[in-house]
Amino acid sequence: MKKPVGNGPYLVDSYTRGSQMSLRRWDDYPGDDKAQNGGVDLKVYTDANTAYTDLLAGNLDLADDIPAAQLKNVKTDLGDRYLNTPAGILQTLAFPFYDPDWNKAGSEKVRKGLSMAIDRKQITDTIFQKTRTPATDWTSPVLGEDGGYQAGLCGEACEYKPDEAKKLIEEGGGLPGGKVTITFNADTGSHREWVNAVCNSINNALDDERACTAAPVGTFADFRNEITDRKMPGPFRSGWQMDYPLIQNFLQPLYYTNASSNDGKWSNKEFDDLVNRANQETDTAKAIDLFQQAEEVVRDNMAAIPLWYQNGSAGWSDRLSDVKLNPFSVPVYEQIKVS
Structure with missing residues (x-):
């Protein structure tokens, strides 16, 4: 500009x-x-x-x-x-689905296990002084039910259950290479504090102090370049600030095949088909229902880990x-x- x-x-x-x-x-x-x-x-x-x-x-x-x-x-x-x-802001962890280790059969169990190893309440209470709220879906409460928000959609997959987390990760074949690295930009947004806290939570849940490592990138520009070049070694900081208050905006740009902000390159035909049907629907309520079904596909595959709803x-x-x-x-x- x-x-x-x-x-x-x-x-x-x-x-x-x-x-x-x-x-x-x-x-x-x-x-x-x-x-x-x-x-x-x-x-x-x-x-x-x-x-x-x-x-x-x-x-x-x-x-x-x-x-x-x-x-x-x-x-x-x-x-x-x-x-x-x-505010209409959701913080998530995205995954590099272009890496076969994160896109093989059973890997959804590993992603779900990692989600259950994160103590969202403790992190939002201590790091953010209760100014953020543990997420239970992939949108935002700001939408309201009329906009497609589904409170509790994530279910136990977004609850802190360390024993179940360990079990799921083992069933899914274990962490790729035996550990996970979370990449983030260190220049804005207090990301260092919460990523370290997430890693500590994962390490505690898995009884392994080396299971998770935080990997800072100096600037947001360099971080985005690495994402664009598909260089993420594991989960990475992601999130979304809504452009308009409708469930479509939290799903289609992030998870539709080759969508503009689908940084992890996740692709799922069932999800795409539901989004296509929703976009062709002239009845808003019916369209929202189809988008909600698409969000259930995101949930079942743990296409990204929802962390917390962010306040302004x-x-x-x-x-x-x-x-x-x-x-x-x-x-x-x-x-x-x-x-």
Whole structure:
């Protein structure tokens, strides 16, 4: 993006790629959602902790991601200038199905066993201070039942059952090479903390301190390059932030054969056929029912491990008021008022 153009309540005043974008109120904007402030300067941070430090120091007015390391302090630091609200975001572990070790007969038992070796409640309680919720399906509660959300669909496969986890992994032929490596980008999102916690949980469940290893990649760009080049040695950090509130958006882009965000290259004819039928259906309720059947195929194959539903979080300075996050966890900038 070299010359961004806005069509909302702001004009793009200046833009420095990878650094900052300055928006200024467009007084002639014809819409109802006119900006309640003079403009917004959007800054790029490669470390959420640095942004949080700048917020406390008065060098930043709004941080739209509170890092995990600061969650235990945020209410003391900010009081009522802190917001945590449900968002259409799901964190998962994806698998490299282009690797025969993860795509052979019985491997779904290994994936299910790994899922049951993860103590989601302990991780969301301790690492994320209860600001995330253990996932029980592959969508988000933000959808509601009308949008296709199925609470509890994952069943015991998303419950912490270490004895059953060990049994399933053994029945599935064991971990490829005797161990599993979880790859993640280390530059954003507090991923290091939770990946380490997931590995510790797996190691404890399997009584093997070497069963799981965390493998950080320095930047998100390098991480994405390795995914695109199909270099993942095992499960890797994945997830989805919805584009629109419908079950279709959580399934088709991620699991349909050769779909745009199907990074693990999972392919299943039954799933594809159900999605095709759903997309041809003119009755929305019937389409959602077909997508829900497709999600059951994802469950039965453990095409990805759902970890937790992620809330949106934000903290702001005492100069601001009327701060809200939309269902996509993005600040509603035009409603913010500046004193």
